[in-house]
Amino acid sequence: MQTSNIKELLNSNGIKATWQRVEILKVLQSSNECLSASQIHQKLSAKNINIDLATVYRVLELFDKKGITQKSVINRKSFFELKKYEHCHYFVCIKCQQKTNIVDCKIDLIKEELRKRNFKVLSHNLEVYGICNKCCGGD
Structure with a gap:
């Protein structure tokens, strides 16, 4: 930029x-x-x-x-x-702070269920925290 x-x-x-x-x-x-x-x-x-x-x-x-x-x-x-303006969610390693994009987002299923209950989702953010394979000693 x-x-x-x-x-x-x-x-x-x-x-x-x-x-x-x-x-x-x-x-x-x-x-x-x-x-x-x-x-x-x-x-x-x-x-x-x-x-x-x-x-x-x-x-x-x-x-x-x-x-x-x-x-x-x-x-x-x-x-x-x-800020990315495309839809993305992440797995986040709590040891090395590496963020990995979650490719297949299931949040749309939840949004549809909420829509059926007359709840309009304006935005959402999803980050799943854990330990990556590298930090666990794997490849």
């Missing part, structure tokens, strides 16, 4: 496009995994971009509140990724 697109994303969500917010979004955009605030801070520091860790936390909470990121809490630690 180019800087101009990042600024448009921020502005369209009512967020001023400060250089710190732009840099944090760049890190999130370039990652294929969920990152904690400290991981983002480390990636920024490795690029000689000096942003206070407290600022990273504040920016991430703002992004989450505005729906730009999705937050997962694993072992009482928050991890962030850019």
Whole structure:
């Protein structure tokens, strides 16, 4: 995502496009995994971009509140990724924090049952927590 697109994303969500917010979004955009605030801070520091860790936390909470990121809490630690607008759910390993997409979603069956009971589902989020095969000592 180019800087101009990042600024448009921020502005369209009512967020001023400060250089710190732009840099944090760049890190999130370039990652294929969920990152904690400290991981983002480390990636920024490795690029000689000096942003206070407290600022990273504040920016991430703002992004989450505005729906730009999705937050997962694993072992009482928050991890962030850019919000995906396609339907997805995850298995999350509580040891290595690896998230694996659940391909075959059965939530639509539950939504249909709820619709029959006159309940309209507006959104949902599903994360299943456990230990991955790698962390269990398997392949």
